[in-house]
Amino acid sequence: MVKHFDVIVVGAGLAGSAAALTMSRSGLNVCLIERATAPGEKNVTGGVLYGKVLDDLIPDWQNKAPIERWIVKNGIGIVTSKSLTLFQFETEDFYNPPYNSCTINRANFDLWLAQQAEEAGATLVTNTLVEDLIFKDGYVKGVKTQRPDGELEADIVICADGVNSLLAQKAGLRQKDIAPHEVGIGIKEVWLLPIEKINERFGLEDNQGSAYEFIGTFLNGVHGGAFLYTNKKTLSLGIVVNLGSLQKAAVQPSMLLEEFKGQPQIQKFIEGGTLVEYSAHMVPEIGLEMVPKLYGNGVMVAGDAAGFVVTNGFTFEGMNYALASGKAAGHTAVHAIKNGDVSAKALAAYKDKINESFIGKNLETYRKVYHVLGNPRLRKEYPQIIEEIAKDLFLFDGKPRPKLAKMVKSITGKKVAMWQVIRDGFDIWRYM
Numbered sequence: 001m002v003k004h005f006d007v008i009v010v011g012a013g014l015a016g017s018a019a020a021l022t023m024s025r026s027g028l029n030v031c032l033i034e035r036a037t038a039p040g041e042k043n044v045t046g047g048v049l050y051g052k053v054l055d056d057l058i059p060d061w062q063n064k065a066p067i068e069r070w071i072v073k074n075g076i077g078i079v080t081s082k083s084l085t086l087f088q089f090e091t092e093d094f095y096n097p098p099y100n101s102c103t104i105n106r107a108n109f110d111l112w113l114a115q116q117a118e119e120a121g122a123t124l125v126t127n128t129l130v131e132d133l134i135f136k137d138g139y140v141k142g143v144k145t146q147r148p149d150g151e152l153e154a155d156i157v158i159c160a161d162g163v164n165s166l167l168a169q170k171a172g173l174r175q176k177d178i179a180p181h182e183v184g185i186g187i188k189e190v191w192l193l194p195i196e197k198i199n200e201r202f203g204l205e206d207n208q209g210s211a212y213e214f215i216g217t218f219l220n221g222v223h224g225g226a227f228l229y230t231n232k233k234t235l236s237l238g239i240v241v242n243l244g245s246l247q248k249a250a251v252q253p254s255m256l257l258e259e260f261k262g263q264p265q266i267q268k269f270i271e272g273g274t275l276v277e278y279s280a281h282m283v284p285e286i287g288l289e290m291v292p293k294l295y296g297n298g299v300m301v302a303g304d305a306a307g308f309v310v311t312n313g314f315t316f317e318g319m320n321y322a323l324a325s326g327k328a329a330g331h332t333a334v335h336a337i338k339n340g341d342v343s344a345k346a347l348a349a350y351k352d353k354i355n356e357s358f359i360g361k362n363l364e365t366y367r368k369v370y371h372v373l374g375n376p377r378l379r380k381e382y383p384q385i386i387e388e389i390a391k392d393l394f395l396f397d398g399k400p401r402p403k404l405a406k407m408v409k410s411i412t413g414k415k416v417a418m419w420q421v422i423r424d425g426f427d428i429w430r431y432m
């Protein structure tokens with residue numbers, strides 16, 4: 001006999017586990033299916049989590065979750081082959097409850113979150129790939145797994161299967177394959193270093209952490225950026241580059257990562273460390289333009305599978321969006337099942353929840369940022385201009401100093417026409 005659940009969630013990433021936990025807490029019979037041997041095993045992230053979205057799900061999560069460090073320093077670095085210009089914000093305020101953000105290790109964090117769902121009553125099935133959906137009378141009615149006799153029925157299926165969600169496509173929610181310009185490819189390395197060295201190099205104490213994002217000439221004009229985050233005993237270092245831009249430039253992402261690591265100002269952070277992990281993963285990049293239809297008869301899509309990643313040039317966030325959308329899908333399912341109506345009309349409440357939350361609002365606010373950040377001058381001319389201005393600002397060569405405005409005008413004008421600078425500045429002002 002085919003087993004029946006109220007809801008099946010595909011993917012025990014953050015979106016899937018948050019959905020499963022929400023629904024199990026409300027008494028639904030939930031099955032959470034993960035293709036990896038353990039939740040978190042196949043997940044890649046830079047690692048900065050804005051955890052506030054967990055507050056109502058696991059009220060004491062700050063003391064229970066496997067956290068690496070609490071971020072007290074956020075920075076943007078502009079890198080050239082000879083220099084690093086760092087804009088940094090540092091505050092002890094972020095080191096006190098309720099905290100602002102932390103670094104996490106996905107293998108630990110995802111496993112822990114899935115266990116919370118299990119403890120609340122969800123059935124976690126690992127090592128099982130969902131290959132297809134079961135349809136009946138125009139409704140999604142369950143899933144087909146790769147196991148022999150592996151069909152499972154449910155009143156609702158939540159697709160939380162990550163960026164390239166084949167299930168969202170099979171459900172008819174996404175019409176086309178993902179296009180290269182819609183996604184980024186992220187490559188991440190983890191470097192092991194003694195805790196004292198990490199604290200000394202980044203100016204940290206105890207389990208304080210720092211998170212830096214970088215752009216610069218190392219990208220060879222390719223649309224993307226790099227990151228360097230501190231964990232307890234390791235550093236997470238990597239790049240995320242747009243796949244379409246990468247194809248046009250005909251370069252390998254690994255070459256760009258090598259270039260980034262090779263910059264003397266970056267090298268010194270990882271010097272003496274041991275490379276202990278290397279991973280790569282795709283990530284949604286263009287926000288609102290790639291968000292599919294979010295619901296249908298008996299089906300919803302959450303997290304990266306729904307394209308819910310937002311960057312505004314200063315932060316790169318997907319994990320809090322995954323958690324929040326998983327929760328929203330979970331609440332919608334609870335309501336629908338209790339009312340005995342799982343039609344698209346009933347599940348449309350999920351879209352309203354998304355639109356009213358920070359997810360929908362931020363997707364709308366930053367809908368053009370992807371295009372602004374795609375400007376190749378941000379990765380070639382402007383880092384060089386910033387380097388020259390900074391040099392002139394801090395250099396003393398015995399000559400009288402020009403005024404800042406004169407300095408900026410003469411350096412900028414040599415590399416980029418002034419009208420172009422004003423236009424780029426206007427775009428940044430308008431959209432970021």
Ligand SMILES: Cc1cc2nc3c(=O)[nH]c(=O)nc-3n(C[C@H](O)[C@H](O)[C@H](O)COP(=O)(O)OP(=O)(O)OC[C@H]3O[C@@H](n4cnc5c(N)ncnc54)[C@H](O)[C@@H]3O)c2cc1C
Nearest residue numbers: 011013014015035045046047048130162186303304318319
């Ligand atoms: C290099 C990189 C750096 C990033 N840095 C950050 C950061 O610092 N902060 C941040 O907030 N976000 C960051 N992100 C984005 C963030 O990682 C994602 O937004 C987040 O992981 C999305 O979670 P999710 O649960 O939706 O999807 P995922 O984490 O991708 O989980 C999907 C799960 O579904 C499983 N699955 C897939 N298909 C099937 C199937 N058919 N059957 C069964 N199981 C299946 C997968 O194994 C996986 O466990 C980064 C991403 C990358 C790639």
